[in-house]
Amino acid sequence: QVQxxxxxxxxVQAGGSLxxxxxxxxxxxxxxxxxxxxxxxxxxxxxxAAISRSGGNTYYADSVKGRFTxxxxxxxxxxYLQMNSLKPEDTAVYYxxxxxxxxAGIGPPLSVAYWGKGTLVTVSS
Numbered sequence: 001q002v003q004x005x006x007x008x009x010x011x012v013q014a015g016g017s018l019x020x021x022x023x024x025x026x027x028x029x030x031x032x033x034x035x036x037x038x039x040x041x042x043x044x045x046x047x048x049a050a051i052s053r054s055g056g057n058t059y060y061a062d063s064v065k066g067r068f069t070x071x072x073x074x075x076x077x078x079x080y081l082q083m084n085s086l087k088p089e090d091t092a093v094y095y096x097x098x099x100x101x102x103x104a105g106i107g108p109p110l111s112v113a114y115w116g117k118g119t120l121v122t123v124s125s
Contacts (some may be wrong), residue, residue: 002026002114009119012086013049016065016123020081022096022116030054033081034072034100035110038092045095049081052101059109064090093118105114109119 003025010123012018020036035050049070052060058070079096096116102109 002032004097004098006094006096006116006119009056009094009121011122011124014086014123014125015062015069015089016086017082017084018121020088020094020096020119020121022079022085024077024079024098026077029077029114030074031099032069032098032113033110035059035097035099035108036070036079036081036114037095037097037108037112038090039099039118040089040092043092046109048094050101050108050110051079057101083121086121088123090125091118091121091123 006022008020015023033052036048037045038048039045051070055072067085073098078120097112098114099112102111
């Protein structure tokens with residue numbers, strides 16, 4: 001079992017920045033690929049970013065590429081999402097996820113085994 005706890009959400013003006021953190025319990029953090037998904041009001045949950053177990057591979061949705069950066073610190077059992085140049089359309093609940101890297105496929109590059117409860121990010125115009 002892996003428990004994931006997100007933090008760092010909040011209200012920010014368009015053009016601003018936020019850094020989300022996700023702390024994972026357990027000693028097996030480094031065996032999981034990690035990622036972030038988001039769900040805006042009235043919309044389905046969508047993939048945002050993922051990172052491989054070692055951190056050597058990163059993946060991004062086209063909508064956030066160049067603005068968001070995912071990273072991880074295996075010594076601290078934590079994954080981060082640095083979000084810059086935020087836009088009102090980035091407003092959503094952001095969920096941390098742990099799972100397995102999908103190298104080839106038509107879906108997200110992360111097969112999720114565990115979800116966090118989410119943290120709300122609101123970007124005002």
